Amino acid sequence: MALEFLPVPLSWVLLALLAVLFYLYAVRPLWVFKKMGVPGPTPLPLLGNMLTIMNDGIWNPEASRQRVQLYGKVYGIFFGRSAILTISDPEMLRDIFVKKFHALSNTQTDAVTLETKPSGRMLINLRGEDWKDVRSTLSPAFSGGKLKMMMPAINTCADQLVQNIAKFAETGESFDTKELTGAFTMDVIARTAFGTEIDSQRNPQDPFVLMGRKAFDIKMSSPSFLLLFMFPSIMKPILEWLNIDLFPRDATSFFYGIFDQLIGLRQKSDEKGRVDFLQLMMDAHKDADEEEEDGVKLHGQKHALTRDDIVANGFLFFVAGYETTATSMAFALYNFALNQEEQDKAREEVNKIMENRDLIDYEAVHEMSYLEMCCMETLRLYPPIPNTGRVASEEVKVQWLTIPKDMMVIVPVIAIHYDPERWPEPKKFIPERFTKEAREKRDPYNWLPFGAGPRNCIGMRLAMMELKVGLAKILMKYRFMTAPDTDIPLKMKKGNQFPLPENGIRLKVELINKDN
Template identity: 40%
Template sequence: MEMSWFHSFSPTTFVLVVIVIVLLYLYSTWTFSTFKNMGVRGPTPWPFIGSMLEYRKGMVIKDLEWSKKYGKVFGIYEGRSPMLLVTDPEMCKQICVKHFSSFRNRKAIPLRSKPMSSGLFQLADSRWKVTRNTLIPSFSGSKMRLMSPLISRCADELIKNMEAHCKEGKTVQCKELFGGYVVDSIASVGFGMDVSSQTQPEHPFVEHAKVAFTFGVFSPAFAIVFFFPFLVPLLNYFEIPLLPKKTVDYFAQVVEEAIKLRKSDECASQRVDFLQLMINAHDVYDEYVKNKEDEEDRDEGVNRVEFIKDGAHSPVNLSKGLSKDEMLAQSIVFFIAGYETTNTTMSFVCYNLATNPETQVKLQREIDEVMRNYDDVGYEAVSKMKYLDMVVSETLRIFPPPSRFNRECNQDVNINGINIPKGMTVSVSPYVIHHDPDNYPDPEKFIPERFTKEEKEKRHPYAWIPFGAGPRNCIGMRFALIEAKIGLVRVLQKFTFEPCAETEIPPVFGKQLILSPPNGIKLSVKLRA
């Protein structure tokens, strides 16, 4: 009875089934000799899933294990796609800086859904360079000085919320409180918007940012891209997005409304924020499309070189126009990437201070001393706080937001004796580099003094890479740091953090690409005496 289904197969059907199974197996394992032929060690992959089943323990945990077992350069498979994983500072420098021309681009997700296909992470070659050069002036030191009062103002509500928790004796969920502050800061400084998410914790802005962050990693489209890349053309044909359409539409509406308000304000063109630079660049693009007669040039947007103004006086040379999709994509990326990474970093800083009370006291003393000379917490005051910088730098060493960043090889190249073929993805693990005892003795210990000037000079310059490395590093690094530091200083002026019964020691990591605690960071907070 049990075998009746087997006998129901005709010989022809049985042969076809066997052929299909064999072909699927061959397809799924065809690339698995890549690293053996390159002389690179690594874990044995499984058909279809490659090395990814091992990530059930968590990406950073497994990368650390593999590095100890196979060395500082080893090969893994994302599905059937070979990826060279690098955990050596010098090789990171070779790939991201010295041989940048061979590794210009990130590995793009091959979905053409608009507008995210026009995001800075997805753009390649000259189009990436054009877009990045357009946005860079938003994050200069002079802009940070202008933005710091707005950022500090967003911390006012954060302080009120902290005080309420103190009065009620509540445990503080750091990610929730800091998340509201970060959202308000990004909206205010980047787009001139008043979101007030700290007084409205269920604000749709926050909810959609969370959805976008989690959905992109766990969506069916993401799984198909990695495990069944031959189905990607089908996804593109049906225009299946990586992010939910509802979330993309929400952010699109937010940005559209901000642009309309900005264009209706005659003085708005003098602003120097992220949104205004994109509006200026979009105006250049529109003018180009209107005036160009050649249809092919209009479609491709080639050679659109113009001169745009960053504010009233400072010119930005050789900036080119941004299309509407490119504007929207950069806005969404700015919202999403800035929300999770800065929020998590601030939470981890407070965790480190709570579990290292002597460090917290030392930092508070520095803050008190520096602030005797300043009326407000701003760019100048924060830049004087050397110990604060050490605390934040050491936190980013232990808990770097991206557990990996990648580059795609665009031509055959030999790096440190390894022949890397064109088309191969190379991934660098900041977490493993930061936790390598060759770079940092007792790597699990929180020791801010590792980042004195003298100690930094002893180490390889690429032994600390929480924001990536080379020309494609994080464009928002300056903003993220000043935003985090201002918020932390404002909080530490009035409060002290302590562990509580709900504090996870050590923190539990999620299994996403961004190093983030799924349960948040829960601490006790008290008013300073």
Template identity: 45%
Template sequence: MAAMLHLLPLSPSWVLLGVCLLFYYLYLTWPFRTFKKLGISGPKPVLNFGNFLSYKKGSHVFDMDCYKKYGKVYGIYEGRQPILMIGDLGLIKEITVKQFHKFNNRQDLGSILKPFAGSLFVLKDTDWKRVRGAISPTLSSSKLKQMSTLVEKCADGLVSSLTQERGAMIDMKEIFSAYAMDVISSTAFGVDIDALNNPDHPFVTHAKAIFDMNLLKMYLYIMVPPPFNYLFTLWGFTFFPKFATDFFKHTVERVMKMRQDSADNTERVDFLQLMLKAHNKHRDETARSGTLGPGLSKQEIVGNSMIFWLVGYDTTANTIALTAYNLALSQEAQDRAAGEIHRVVQNRGKLDYEAVHELHYLEMCVNETLRIYPGAKRFDRVCREDTDINGLHIPAGMNVNFPVWVIHHDPELWPEPDKFRPERFSKEEMACRDPYAFLTFGAGPRACVGMRLAMLEIKLALAKVLEKFRFVTCEKTEVPLRLANNNGNKVEGGVWLKVESRNQDPSSVNM
């Protein structure tokens, strides 16, 4: 045998290396057979990258190309991971609602979301159900009504800031981000930031650092194949700057300790205090076994506080800025919204919690903005067992994604989808349309838990501003806007507009 090896043109070491590389190549490419075996079409993947290289113009652009070419069900790969893309509304309803028990978890991203461990975004199965059950009552209508005076105060501060900036070119994303930070800080934690007048406050600078995360890290994590990517978990690799997430974690822990050490917080109504009432100390003891009962652990309170703080900051600010942009480009819609606000104020005497719920046309404008610029371009679920739905076989472990941006721009569902038409959300049009054609807040039991607070915050800010001012375009206004290459509704280059005093009596506008 040894003599025969000497006859080989290459040394045994090179042969062994070649065999190892061959097996590793087969290991890397083996998942690429997944969708062919399932009879599902899709773009051809590239070794290590999968279809990531096609994201260079934006994942939503790639999704739209695939949707048009392969239909409403197709398969893609991120690295070597197969992802089933589903844009069929009937399948979406089945997966997110009717058969939710088979698709109740999101993708496990390991250490990437470690700073938010214990949050609803990360938790699975019974832990998710328990924590969702504890958090949902903290955002009930009665609790939001109690918090609404804090939102009103922040909205009044926003109007004061815009009064000082009247006539100047303003990046609406910046000023509405400050407003959103003030709202979240006060309603969630009883902390007065006044970011509108203190743009360099540590809360603001650290939040910006988190949302300026390096997407190269995310791509690197997903593209590097096993077993090498397991090193990231060992190193505590995360998408987010550690100094920024540590800042918010330590802030939440500090406020928690202050609340627990003080007897003066029993009547306080904010998100953190309501979660503290649901604190179960038994769940803090990781070594404890047996039935621990309902409630939240300290880690779950911290994780959900951080998610609430940060998600409520960026996406909400983007949505307010983008609605202002759409209204600046559609003065007729803006006048109609202002007229509605004027009539409600005349009838009620002020813009408060009840008044905001009467601003139906303004809500139509916000929803239409969220259709064009959804807060998440995709959302996902993971299949926990082999499932057959309407002739489609979905194997256990499959990551299922729903291309929200594409669905919101499907001309069969939304004629002239790029046009801003708030009337799409009138009662008459909504009654004629499949409810799963609008997925801004997700769908089913795992839909966004904070959507009612977000809508209150958005509508109150716009109503207070439109009562006094008119949004108009300026020299720096970009048409169309450039969406950032991420999964959110962030805009490249800012959302630049001016505000002018509203001279015309809005009540004179024809409805």
């Protein structure tokens, strides 16, 4: 045989071949940032910087700021084999979010975007024209006119929240604030988005409530997803074939069933005049529509959404809206408990505006400027998402840096929010950072809890309105204070991708004496 005449044993040849293949697959990609002139921590083959990132945690302001201090406002890391540019330079952010949006409109690379249900059809994961079409269809649900029509439902849910606080005012015992705010936001979403009442504030064991909470139990550190980043070309088709999604399967099955029932009931009743999110998706049509956001034309076309589109985005709206707003409200109450003077100032403003009103209407909400400042400062300190991402759909130059096609760009929101150059004494709660004058002087890309540009959070206006109505109702009747078991400062779960305190946010409350 010919192999017998090789000058070296066959095993040596195979080992050499394996070494070359390993270098090409696992080592060579790690040189990309050196070629670009971008600094960063030294990566390991296959793993990249995953071990360091997982050890530091995702929601960790100190670690995020430390990386910026070590490597600068532009540096590179590897998650598995995936090269990720991390950029916090304000001028470059303006290009990324708006000026070069045409080349940086996607939030996921095709290599790790799973076409599974429901994640694959969620707005946050859609790409290119597909995203523009669905965004154009869904955006009208958050217009000023629609938000005005939602105000009575939000007020009703806020009234129930105030009633639920009463028992803790009577006993003086501490309680986990997030449990109350979470029930409030879940009720609001059920009514405003799906036109259904679940009353989770009175019935916390409702299956809708339990599955809603479970849906948010996302395990980014699961072996399946870690392997996806290490071996995307192998793992992606396997995960898609098995339909292994980001969200727990029993939760997604439950909501598919719920949405199917709601859609079926509406199709049979043929009701007119509904203004909620679900109806808007069901009524989606093919009329050409051109939308503009932050000066960028989307040129989307409204189209008939499929069942999977409706369920996926209904599920997304429910999960994202429930958790982020509930958490932000709980953090706002924590800030008020630690800062009584600011709490009193917000209460005084609310009482003055509500002097001749029973309902906190759309106009009243917009008059509550100091309360809004408190909400914005809370969102700076505890942004719902610590990082936001974009992917280059083509080679694009951003200032001095040329970003290759398909490279992921991460904007470290939490590092920006805790940057002492942008925010002096960044750990302090100072609502006055958001006066009209201060905001006009500051770069708009220094505050990014909802992202920026055309691909910002679609539900931002509803979230702020819901947050302000709930807080205003509470402030009119109760004072929040720290309790013996309140963590000061809060001990955060650093491994979580959302801000979540290890021991909850435990506070106590007292009824305000209106005669004083």
